[in-house]
Amino acid sequence: MKLKDDHRVRILAAVATRGASYQLLRVLVITLSLVILLAVPAAELVRLDLWRGNHLLLGEPVDFVEGLGGFVVSMLVLWGVTFATNIVVGRFFCGWGCPVGYVSRLGEDVRLKKRKKLRWLGAHLAGAGFVGTFIAAIMAWWVDWRVLIDGSLTAKAVVVGVWLLLCFGGFLHAFVWKFGFCRSACPIGLYYRFVTSRTPVGIVFSQQPSPCIECGACEKICPVDIDPKSLGQPVPGPGEESMDLARLAAGADLDAGLAPPGEVYGDAECIRCGDCVEACRMIFKSRPGETPPLRFGRVDRERASTGVHAS
Ligand code: SF4
């Protein structure tokens, strides 16, 4: 995985240098996610206080059962929003709105800036600040933070200890697990894989009007190790051949959780992050008048299912 990681970070650096158009949008979406996570307990809409029992619902003190009911309803609303999004755009939430996935990007940002000490330090601080805030937001759903002011020494130590432990998990996610967690271990991601694949909107590969120049940048940058050019194609069964997928199989990472024969390649694994689209655009900036073959768009299922994906 090391070589793959290096390739990805190098192409990310090139994309950033040439003006990454998705960067601002991604920051806005992730900020919105974080604000929602913070706002619910901060506005005292819901809190299930596991430490001192100061449960809240719509600003009023409630008992455990009512607090639990409010918590379940809040989770159902959040789930409904992400589910509706994923029905249309697949695992869009994984690629754009999930703070855990974003922590992997912050880890990559540190590596991107490793040659410039001050910027490297700034990237570390930004990452630590994001992880600390995210963990605090999650914990605020489960504990009344005023315990840090008027709680016992033990209570303060436990709350700070749990926060530090979870922050360490964030560190591991940024620098050790990275997108491998999103690809193969995240329970929410695994759930989305099965319920929201084959969506009408996704990554589209078309060699018209301009052909692919086979530079390989899109494959190398993909954080979940799939070939964006083969997305949506049927995975061949035993004895069946597919030109693109044979090429793919030759370099496929067996850990990538590829769909079994008979299913559609990559639909459930692609987190719709758009990195491949940005890489392709970056390559085509030096080819004025030509159109990058990769883009977000409406997926032609019929065409993909016959294997006539690229023309
Ligand atoms: S959008 Fe592209 S880069 Fe991102 S996961 Fe899907 S295929 Fe890979």
Ligand code: SF4
């Ligand atoms: S980045 Fe674009 S041009 Fe390069 S291989 Fe991928 S689709 Fe083809």
